[in-house]
Amino acid sequence: MVDNEVKSILFAGVGGQGILRASDIICMAIMEAGLDVKKSEVHGMAQRGGCVISHVRYGKKVYSPLAESGSIQTLVSFEKMESLRYLKSLRKDAAIIVNTEEIYPPAVNMGDAPYPDDVIAFLKDHYGKVIHFNAAELAQKAGNIKTANVVLLGAISNLMNIDQSIWQSVIKKSFPEKLVKTNLAAFQMGIAA
Amino acid sequence: MKVLMSGNEAIARGAYEAGVRFAAAYPGTPSTEILEEFSKYDGVYAEWSPNEKVAVEVTIGAALAGEKALAVMKHVGVNVAADPIFTVSYTGTNGALVIVSADDPSLHSSQNEQDNRNYARFAKIPMLEPADAQEAKEYIKLAFEISEKFDTPVFLRSTTRVSHSKAVVTLKEPKKYEDKTGFTYNADKYVMVPVNARTQRVEVEKRQQALKKFAETFSENKMEINNPDVGIITAGMPYNYAKDVFPNYSYLKLGMVYPLPEKLIRDFASKVKKIYVVEELDPFLEEQIKAMGIKVIGKEIFPYNNEFDPGIIKNAIEKNAQGAVSPYKESLSPRPPNLCPGCPHRGLFYALSKHKVYVHGDIGCYTLSYMKPLEGLHSCICMGASIGMAHGMSKALKEKGKGKVVGVIGDSTFLHSGITSLLNMAYNNSDALIIILDNSTTAMTGMQEHPGTGYTLMGKEAKKVNLKVLVSALGIENIKVIDPIDLKATRNAIKEELAKDGPSVIIAQRPCALFKRANIKPKPALKVDPDKCEGCKACLGLNCPPISWKKGVTKEGSKRKGISFIDETLCNGCGLCEQVCKFGAIS
Numbered sequence: 001m002v003d004n005e006v007k008s009i010l011f012a013g014v015g016g017q018g019i020l021r022a023s024d025i026i027c028m029a030i031m032e033a034g035l036d037v038k039k040s041e042v043h044g045m046a047q048r049g050g051c052v053i054s055h056v057r058y059g060k061k062v063y064s065p066l067a068e069s070g071s072i073q074t075l076v077s078f079e080k081m082e083s084l085r086y087l088k089s090l091r092k093d094a095a096i097i098v099n100t101e102e103i104y105p106p107a108v109n110m111g112d113a114p115y116p117d118d119v120i121a122f123l124k125d126h127y128g129k130v131i132h133f134n135a136a137e138l139a140q141k142a143g144n145i146k147t148a149n150v151v152l153l154g155a156i157s158n159l160m161n162i163d164q165s166i167w168q169s170v171i172k173k174s175f176p177e178k179l180v181k182t183n184l185a186a187f188q189m190g191i192a193a
Numbered sequence: 194m195k196v197l198m199s200g201n202e203a204i205a206r207g208a209y210e211a212g213v214r215f216a217a218a219y220p221g222t223p224s225t226e227i228l229e230e231f232s233k234y235d236g237v238y239a240e241w242s243p244n245e246k247v248a249v250e251v252t253i254g255a256a257l258a259g260e261k262a263l264a265v266m267k268h269v270g271v272n273v274a275a276d277p278i279f280t281v282s283y284t285g286t287n288g289a290l291v292i293v294s295a296d297d298p299s300l301h302s303s304q305n306e307q308d309n310r311n312y313a314r315f316a317k318i319p320m321l322e323p324a325d326a327q328e329a330k331e332y333i334k335l336a337f338e339i340s341e342k343f344d345t346p347v348f349l350r351s352t353t354r355v356s357h358s359k360a361v362v363t364l365k366e367p368k369k370y371e372d373k374t375g376f377t378y379n380a381d382k383y384v385m386v387p388v389n390a391r392t393q394r395v396e397v398e399k400r401q402q403a404l405k406k407f408a409e410t411f412s413e414n415k416m417e418i419n420n421p422d423v424g425i426i427t428a429g430m431p432y433n434y435a436k437d438v439f440p441n442y443s444y445l446k447l448g449m450v451y452p453l454p455e456k457l458i459r460d461f462a463s464k465v466k467k468i469y470v471v472e473e474l475d476p477f478l479e480e481q482i483k484a485m486g487i488k489v490i491g492k493e494i495f496p497y498n499n500e501f502d503p504g505i506i507k508n509a510i511e512k513n514a515q516g517a518v519s520p521y522k523e524s525l526s527p528r529p530p531n532l533c534p535g536c537p538h539r540g541l542f543y544a545l546s547k548h549k550v551y552v553h554g555d556i557g558c559y560t561l562s563y564m565k566p567l568e569g570l571h572s573c574i575c576m577g578a579s580i581g582m583a584h585g586m587s588k589a590l591k592e593k594g595k596g597k598v599v600g601v602i603g604d605s606t607f608l609h610s611g612i613t614s615l616l617n618m619a620y621n622n623s624d625a626l627i628i629i630l631d632n633s634t635t636a637m638t639g640m641q642e643h644p645g646t647g648y649t650l651m652g653k654e655a656k657k658v659n660l661k662v663l664v665s666a667l668g669i670e671n672i673k674v675i676d677p678i679d680l681k682a683t684r685n686a687i688k689e690e691l692a693k694d695g696p697s698v699i700i701a702q703r704p705c706a707l708f709k710r711a712n713i714k715p716k717p718a719l720k721v722d723p724d725k726c727e728g729c730k731a732c733l734g735l736n737c738p739p740i741s742w743k744k745g746v747t748k749e750g751s752k753r754k755g756i757s758f759i760d761e762t763l764c765n766g767c768g769l770c771e772q773v774c775k776f777g778a779i780s
Contacts, residue, residue, distance in 0.1 A: 040358035042301045050530040064437035065358035068503040070517025088519035105526040109741035113526040126520045
């Protein structure tokens with residue numbers, strides 16, 4: 001279906017990282033760019049420290065908010081090891097953006113399980129495009145550690161064909177006045193990362 | 194105007210656009226946001242009722258007064274509300290009544306995955322099922338139109354994937370509200386004594402026939418003839434999944450899943466060579482279509498359980514068992530949801546774990562305490578069940594069960610459906626201990642108000658029920674109120690109440706750590722003194738997110754193999770670990 005190629009992005013991470021906000025912002029940008037978009041996530045338990053994922057799909061006409069397993073073009077992982085959890089969903093030539101921040105799951109915290117130490121090397125061995133950086137550190141530089149999600153948006157904007165002016169206007173609309181400047185700075189950090 | 198909206202936001206918007214100004218609900222994932230959103234529109238009345246049965250009764254009352262009324266609940270909430278629903282199907286609705294059932298295929302946050310389309314057939318109530326947010330907005334309007342036209346309650350069924358996915362939605366000018374309220378006396382129609390109910394029973398069948406006819410030309414039962422080799426009959430979200438992977442097949446998409454348009458289905462069957470029925474959970478459409486004598490393929494290739502996705506449908510039809518695989522073969526440590534740092538339930542369940550008791554649990558955040566290491570629960574069935582189950586077990590065990598049977602229930606859950614069972618405990622006198630975990634809010638679904646919070650959904654101050662007085666009024670004589678963060682007092686209270694004859698209630702009172710209105714000022718984060726820590730791991734038994742284990746930090750003259758560590762960015766200083774540490778290493 002060349003006339004209606006639907007693209008899929010998977011956001012993954014841990015409850016509290018601002019994943020749902022980030023995927024909302026990207027959807028608004030896509031909408032402003034004149035395309036159809038759908039996104040899907042599961043609420044409920046996320047606030048209690050569980051895994052969070054959000055599918056974003058866009059194109060001329062989107063039916064399913066969920067992508068077929070093995071068809072996703074881009075993974076944005078908000079936590080290092082979480083990137084490994086969803087590789088089944090990706091195409092073999094997928095691009096992966098990874099925040100190298102580590103958040104230990106309970107079993108690792110308790111000393112009962114190891115935290116995988118070969119994540120980036122493994123990803124690089126299997127996928128053509130792997131972009132990795134510590135989004136929390138960049139967010140800190142931008143002025144607020146909580147803007148790590150917007151740093152990651154900056155990084156993914158490099159892979160999308162959406163005008164800078166649209167991103168700027170959508171970010172402005174998404175935050176209260178006093179937080180806009182820091183978030184715009186965080187977005188630029190992500191573009192440069 | 195086009196906006197990005199979730200299915201739930203769209204249902205609220207659609208109701209508002211349709212001129213609906215009256216709604217009632219009890220919160221429950223994935224339905225909660227519908228009433229939260231609806232309550233924000235101008236000129237509406239929206240309430241959290243204490244449970245779904247009350248919510249439906251409230252909306253029936255409003256409908257009999259001439260209003261267009263909306264009742265909202267999660268799938269299991271319909272079980273609670275089933276009694277009035279089955280009989281309002283007989284009386285009809287005068288104004289209009291739409292009941293939203295938000296089902297949860299895959300049990301993302303539910304205790305079962307029942308398919309509530311069965312309720313439509315069972316209660317003889319028509320049901321619409323939208324496939325995305327735009328349809329959700331339109332279908333809720335259509336549901337009200339059908340309710341008004343046929344004098345019937347109407348179900349709108351959503352699923353988690355429709356409720357919680359977002360799509361581009363076109364907004365319309367809201368219809369102006371017309372006040373049609375007033376008294377309509379018609380006792381023969383609304384008093385369901387046998388003689389009247391027998392008459393209405395016949396009316397229901399007449400209505401069923403009229404609705405079947407209506408379904409044949411209903412605008413949202415749509416046929417798309419493309420490739421005539423394969424036809425797919427489907428409804429709701431699975432339509433989108435199927436279209437995603439098989440855009441060229443022919444489709445019959447049913448916007449109304451009950452009653453079914455038989456002629457339309459026969460017409461579709463005559464136009465395609467092979468038919469698949471694509472539906473999540475029960476073979477609801479499939480069995481009815483097979484009963485028409487039409488050959489279709491359904492559950493012999495599609496799963497009975499869990500939600501679908503495009504890949505599941507593609508693999509089933511193409512008989513490709515393999516599907517996608519991950520190159521990463523190691524197992525990854527899971528991230529189960531946990532009680533938050535500073536959660537008042539943690540103290541209670543830690544104290545309770547020191548007693549050898551059987552604990553009947555209930556529905557709420559505290560259900561998470563069943564996991565290791567707290568292992569706080571031994572059963573959990575449904576909203577309000579803990580008290581009745583504790584009473585029943587205590588009665589059955591007689592002397593053996595004395596001092597050993599406990600039921601735990603949250604404040605919102607107790608007010609939802611625990612009151613009558615506690616009344617029963619006092620009346621029929623058992624020895625069980627009930628602990629009401631009063632965190633001042635409905636925490637699991639995101640801080641909704643209830644009769645014990647002092648506020649309504651609309652943000653107005655309200656009468657606040659006093660749990661202690663209520664429990665006492667039900668006939669319970671042994672009542673203690675404690676702060677569950679005080680471990681010693683909690684442990685002692687449990688010990689004393691377990692030893693007593695007859696029913697006891699402990700009210701463990703402390704607001705949820707995330708509850709903004711409680712304005713809990715976090716205390717400074719606690720620290721582990723590496724010189725004092727003996728590595729006994731007692732604090733790890735609390736399963737508190739900030740506490741972790743650092744292997745290999747040894748100490749001269751000590752057998753310790755590591756020490757505990759507290760992440761100060763997560764800790765809110767509740768002090769539980771300080772009470773648990775025998776070496777005074779945490780302060």
